[in-house]
Amino acid sequence: MTIQEAQQQVDLWIKKYGVRYFNELTNMALLTEEVGELARIMARTYGEQSFKSSDLSKNLSEEIADILWVLICIANQTGVNLEESFLKSIEKKTERDATRHLNNNKLKS
Numbered sequence: 001m002t003i004q005e006a007q008q009q010v011d012l013w014i015k016k017y018g019v020r021y022f023n024e025l026t027n028m029a030l031l032t033e034e035v036g037e038l039a040r041i042m043a044r045t046y047g048e049q050s051f052k053s054s055d056l057s058k059n060l061s062e063e064i065a066d067i068l069w070v071l072i073c074i075a076n077q078t079g080v081n082l083e084e085s086f087l088k089s090i091e092k093k094t095e096r097d098a099t100r101h102l103n104n105n106k107l108k109s
Contacts, residue, residue, distance in 0.1 A: 003083035010072045021077045031070040038063040 001009070014021055022030065041060050043049045075082045101107055
């Protein structure tokens with residue numbers, strides 16, 4: 001599935017099951033909530049925090065997908081073509097960081 005197809009799938013789902021998009025501010029709050037859920041799993045899986053019993057039902061891939069869903073919703077409702085924007089972002093990062101990371105001694109091990 002392309003990013004454009006994902007945007008279309010989310011839009012079709014919203015129109016069929018979601019009634020309408022939540023407003024932009026609500027979706028921003030939901031995005032923040034989803035990132036927090038991912039952070040909790042990351043802190044417990046890769047960090048020093050221990051799992052609580054309520055954390056055991058959480059799934060890393062599910063939380064990442066939830067973040068992608070809300071990002072796509074925000075893109076759709078604000079008219080952003082994510083595929084085009086992502087390609088531009090790769091270009092920008094490539095131009096800006098072409099040698100930056102290669103010359104970073106902290107990354108060499």
